[in-house]
Amino acid sequence: MNVLVLGNGFDLLHHLPTTYKDFIDFTTLFELSMQKIDITQYKEYDVRMIDYILKISPSLSQELQSLIKNNLWIIHLEKQGIGDGWKDFEKEMSDVIQKLDEIRLECTKQFKEGNKIAHVNEYLGTALLDFWGDRSSFASMKPINELKEILTYDLARLTRCLEIYLADFVNHLETNIKVDELQQLEIQKVLSFNYTNTYERFYASSSVEYDYIHGKANLSHDLDTCDLVLGIDEYLTGERKDKDNEYIEFKKFYQRIYKHTGCRYLTWLKQSQEERLNIYIYGHSLDVTDKDILRQLILAPHAHTTIFYVHRSDFKNQIKNLVKVIGEDELIERAYGNHMTIHFKKV
DSSP: OEEEEEOHHHHHHTTOOOSHHHHHHHHHHHHHHHTTOOGGGOTTSOHHHHHHHHHOOHHHHHHHHHHHTTOHHHHHHHHHOOOSSHHHHHHHHHHHHHHHHHHHHHHHHHHHTTOSSEEOOHHHHHHTHHHHOSOOEESSSHHHHHHHHHHHHHHHHHHHHHHHIIIIIGGGOOOOOOOHHHHHSOOOEEEESSSSOHHHHHTOOTTOEEEETTOOOOTTOOTTTOOOOOOBOOOOOHHHHHHOOTTGGGBHHHHHHHTTOOOHHHHHHHHTTTSOEEEEEESOOOOGGGHHHHHHHHTSTTEEEEEEESSHHHHHHHHHHHHHHHOHHHHHHHHSSSSOOEEEEEO
């Protein structure tokens, strides 16, 4: 069985604007256009994006306005100027949620001790400036609970906004780039960590089976039916991991279950137990955020994994990240020696 695993680097190689920064650029330009500002003057932005915004339908424009207006996540992220990658976005979101969690625990503790006013230190008091200003004292848990509800709703709005951007804009862009190595492989299954349908559009035959592990962008969805997984990894440890689910809605494992996203790869693994399993990983950094799935694939019985990279720097980072995914001993045994099952290949 031949399985292709895709990450965002696959879309980027095809010159598709799918970085976190591309999406934030889109929300910024859209907001400017709603203010009747001539966005064609902003030469630093992707001209394809500008053309799309200028031609967007009234109904879709109205929906986007409802998703972007006063969205606290978008306001915060536009101000932060964080890196281009989605892992940078996820790290920023995780930092915000963990700080809010710290404030909740500290206030809960002080109220249980009989304090009528709970105080947090200056660091926590200024950590969420974009969300509720400079706040270091609380007369009740109400503002903390209210902010959690707003952030949950605004994350759903941001996710649906991303879905529209990808489904109606990115999924209609053309490319002249084709990866020769992929065209020569007889791929039977595709496990995609992307939301886009790039491989389907440019490479696949009708016999290929897909598993969109984080959901697939679909314009016909709405705020309630959007199934894109956009969140953070588990940050709790010990007993709290199983007992404290206050911010579970932000976590990717919860969203996968709640939104019924793909897990066909588990069936593929069962089917391949008695045969050679060829895994080809393309455009994925092997970041630990996808550790559970990558580990199952790479360590599966009879698995032989080929990891493609573009630049030497990508190669270095993939080795470092793979240590975190399968461990140093497993990596040495599988990627070095006479019985290698992990191979790195330059595109």
